[in-house]
Amino acid sequence: MSERFEPRIVAFVCNWCTYTAADNAGVGRMEQPPNVDIIRVMCSGRIEPAFILKAFALGADGVIVSGCHPPGDCHYSNGNFKTFRRMPLVERLLAQFGIEKERFHWGWISGAEAVKWAQLTHEFTERIRALGPLNWGKGDSHLEGDCHL
């Protein structure tokens, strides 16, 4: 009856590791779902928490943040340290806003891990598909009707 839900996923990935992995996955003809939109940034330490919030606010059903493996892989030596200091707080912040923790994935994928990238896109897409659309700003909690207790 109803059409299968196709989640919209935004992935913020660093230029040096995860983007290279995603690029290699494409060059290597690895199958990936078309649901993941990649936004390349120079470093995962450049990914401001506001980017993640804005992605959800503008319609993303899930968000991925991925950079180089700590401690040693970062092209800028410790940009990814900023990432692992911030992201645990972002996780908790999202939960307080009522966004399920399953909708946000952060981690590390090196340039040599194209297979890992392809797997992540599959697994994450299916996970979000099972959760259903987020529809930020369109839920019942935003209605202004007269439904007093």
Next chain:
Amino acid sequence: MAPNGKLKLGLYWAASCGGCEIAVVELREKILLLDEAAEILFWPVAMDFKVKDVEAMPDGHLDVCLFNGAIRTSENEHMAHLLRRKSKVLVAFGSCAYEGCIPGLANFFDRNSILRRAYLEVPTVENPEGVIPQPVTPVPEGEIEIPRFYNTVKTLGQVTDVDYFVPGCPPQPHQIWAVVEAILSGQLPPKGSVVGANEKTVCDECKRIREEKRLKKFYRYHEIIPDPERCLLEQGIICAGLATRGGCGALCPTVNQPCRGCYGPPPNVIDQGAALLSAVASVVDADTEEEAARIVGEILDPAGTFYRFSLPASILHRARV
């Protein structure tokens, strides 16, 4: 201008605490200068004007309206539209009107849970019949209507067109006076500007000694007596100064209290909470994922702390409940 050459001024409060009104009175002797320069035509908290007096004005009759308070009820919104129509210049005055402020923290809940808490669950409430206010209540004489309580707190700018924004909880009197002078002299910046504040952060105005920000532990206010000279954030207290617009003169850090962020985001920052989270977390002194997670885990209520004054104006506006 009024026939006597005075500026026609209105002041109104919506969902607010009254602190913005007190801030106006805190102009002290300058309030006499304000009275010399302006004809106050509406100020419910201090003078005996009625809403029907405003309704009777021609559109654009008021030169300036300083509107404080957030939009919590249908009455707040009605007054916002009315005063917009009657004013040439509408100013969102104070943090509530500008960005939602403390009343805006209610956006972590929904209407029903707020009403349930306030009218049924609070230990000091005596309400055996479980009466909850209704928008319309039938009584023998007919029907009584009260304003509708919205599910979401909004800023003034989210319900109507606003010309200027004055931040602060409350705006500092010297900044209010600067705004009044700007209005009187006609030297106002472009529409949509934040006025009565600075273009840099609170840290820029703070006199404390800054060395290096490397945090091994976060403290809540009651857990530490801070050194009065050193940067509070460097001592492990979450100080919002580095993600907050200056203009207050670093009032709170000056008296050994961390900045709470009431002047809103600095220029070019959309989401104050996200900016503060980003800045605070990035100076955590942890070189492994486990240690970082443990240290930032000490922050008890990230959303409430980082969005204390700006939740309705933030990117997400409210929580999904």
